[in-house]
Amino acid sequence: MTTKNITVFEAFAGIGAQMEAMNNLMRNDDLLKQLGLVKEKVKFVNVGTSEWFIDAIISYDALHHGVQTTFPKYEKLSNKVMLKFLLKYTLSKDSKTPCSKQEIKKLSFEKIRQIYIAIKRNKNFGSIVDIKPENLPQSDIFTYSFPCQNLSTIGKGEGLEVGTKSGLLWEIQRILYGLKLLKRLPKFLVMENVKALFSKKHISGWNKFASFLESLGYKNTTMVLNAKNFGTPQNRERAFCISELNGTDEIIVESKGSHTNIHDFLDLNNDDLIEEYKAAMPNNTPSRIKWIEKSKHLNDMTHCMTITTKTDRFPNPGMFFSDINGKLVDNVSNDWNINGDKAPFRFLTPREQLQLMAFKSNAYDVLKNIGMSKTKIQLMAGNSIVVSKLEAIFTSILKRIVSKKIKVKKDILKAVNNTEYFVQLSNVA
Template identity: 35%
Template sequence: MILNSFLISVIEFRKDLIIVLNIVETFSGVGAQSEALKRAKIPFKVSATVEWELSAIYAYDILHNGPQDLSLYRHHNKESLLKELVQYNLSSNGKEPMTEKALSALTVGQLKAIYHSLINNNNLVDITSVSADDLDDDIDILTYSFPCQDLSVSARWWNNSSGLDRDSGNRSSLLWEIERVLIEFKEQNKPFPKFLLMENVTAIRSKAHIENFRVWTNFLEDLGYVNQIYDLSATNFGVPQSRKRTYMISVFVGDDLEIEQEVMDYFLSNNLEHIQLSAESINPISDYLRLDYSVKHYLEEAIHATPNFTASREKIFNNNLKLATDSQANNSLIARTITTKQDRNPNSGIIAYDKNPLVEGTRYRNLTPREAFLLMGFTEESFDNLTIKNPSENVRKAFLTQAKLLKLAGNSIVVDVLCGIFKQMDYINNHILPQDDKESESLSDFGIEVNIL
């Protein structure tokens, strides 16, 4: 990131007062955590990410680092790029690894874009192969929003009851890879991360999964962490989306009982679950919908989100929330949970056509990827960097199709909620935990926004 000369001079002058948090994002997706830290004006650097899905890997790099300079790899040909990339356990769909044949089917430009993304974000790719040796000794926050597919209600429809079972080999059992890494930290006498942050579906504390979850929380407590568990809804952070998720902040206190009590007292007095916004205090849905079709890209995106009107889609039209009609938003409504697909029943809500259908013979459109990203707390500028401002059109079209953008949004975390959580961590770090060799104050105390990636 390029900082202006004023900020550089401030940093140099007050560098003894700056805390730059060292972040490791495992299961990083598109980096909602980084987006939230920027929004919260907390200086940070990301020392490592862990993500294996191509579209998320590429989107993360563009969202947080801007356009790629692929000229850095101008001396590479397809053969040399493949030689580098076959070493990684990459996935095109987030479900199973890519074959070498599938990787070879990508163009040179696409291979360069992925390689650039991996190097630029120190992406370790495969959580099962990450070791403590791969990570810094001074991690402030390690995040782990591990896959929810085997915990969610939908898993029951497929007779999938494996959940968090340690040896199930499913995607949600990847939680135990974090346990393995922390055990390695302990065996090597390596300092534990100051904070851990988990996010997942609320079903993680359901009857089916609670015993495994308790094993996990007890393990963390035995290491010296204090756990604060929240069930937080996006609406209570101003976002008109019905999305409740379970978050767990784990604060490392070791065997210091006094610090442990201070941390517990802080959470007791500042419980985020006590935030209850009235309906009038939630941002109106019109702030998130893009209904002004005089803007060319809004119109193009809306047309793309307009499906043919079939019998099955008539059910979608009849059964789902009508968040707007033509260009008039219904601000009395909030969207249902943003999921990985919108052309389904139920979905997050639709925009009905009455007098002005954008496509002849249709009655509604789905939310666009832009609207889905906005409802997840990302800025419009961030989304534009992925799409209309992205100079690598051929690469973008391969990795960021409309369907993949919707999936990335649905798999992400509401940024506004994360802001509230990170502000709590920042306070605890600056005012409760003992100060280490790092600088002792945050530039956010001076109202200055600096994000180092």
């Protein structure tokens, strides 16, 4: 029996929430049986990513491909060869501005090797602005979670204007138009962004893009999904759009019902994690005390607020009243000096932030072990997508594939860095 490989391309890949979700689905025997699929005969296959943020590229590789020492000829890689390869890419150290060639050249050999291997193993095509449609592999699912800075209520609200970070959406338009001309449009598209994308202020820009998708033959299903309805105790609403080529009706995404209590979901009083708790406690300063009035008190709540890229600001996901070791206390007397020089509360730890994005607890250990700092992990967690919501979305796509009995055809696909033979879903409804 032929294996069904559902090929996926991740634009704005980040740390790979999409691939995390798909891998989880492939381990869900009960779901596959429910859909009438045999575990060994169906799998999601990553055929490419697009990402320019160096830390996210390296983190994606670590989370999904493991240690880099297994890379072929690891000890014999040439700095000259690797540098020549990297200088073809537009890369960024801060996810905001591109690195100059001189900045890349000044990196240590170890860092150059780390980035080189990550790009290779991630099948990374680089920045979205540099991608040429004719160079992209055929994919069945194309995901795009473009930047939200100019849409978020925290930002200046420039919207989808060309030249802004959020305006990178129009690069997706350029790529899809090119794939249309090549007759290689993906069967499904999956978009994610902040809820404000569908607001009165920004909806006209989105509608313009949605109309473009319709002109290509896509049927769009738009929705706002909250993480707390998908088994994750985080009040995080995000806009999604699933587009099906030649689709005729909307795609239904089923929630998992009521959310899990944050006190059951997280390991909040683990002696082995005390150092992590303590590191999440700010100094006891007047400015930090002000956060107490503004922030949600998670001791008494079943869920946190939206995970952000930085906790020590407002809005933030909330705070826990805690003792000097970061363990939870009631502090009914409102004594803001119970911990001396440290504040009477702690924020969520980076490990907890990743867990609340539905990554596994050891994801934090993986990133810490490759040298990612607490602030970088927080940044990448806040910019990621809740994995359990993506699981529900990909499940709905799997159901659509099964219900329509989409035929498979044998294709030969040359991947970016190695040659592989896949069986791909054909683009017929």
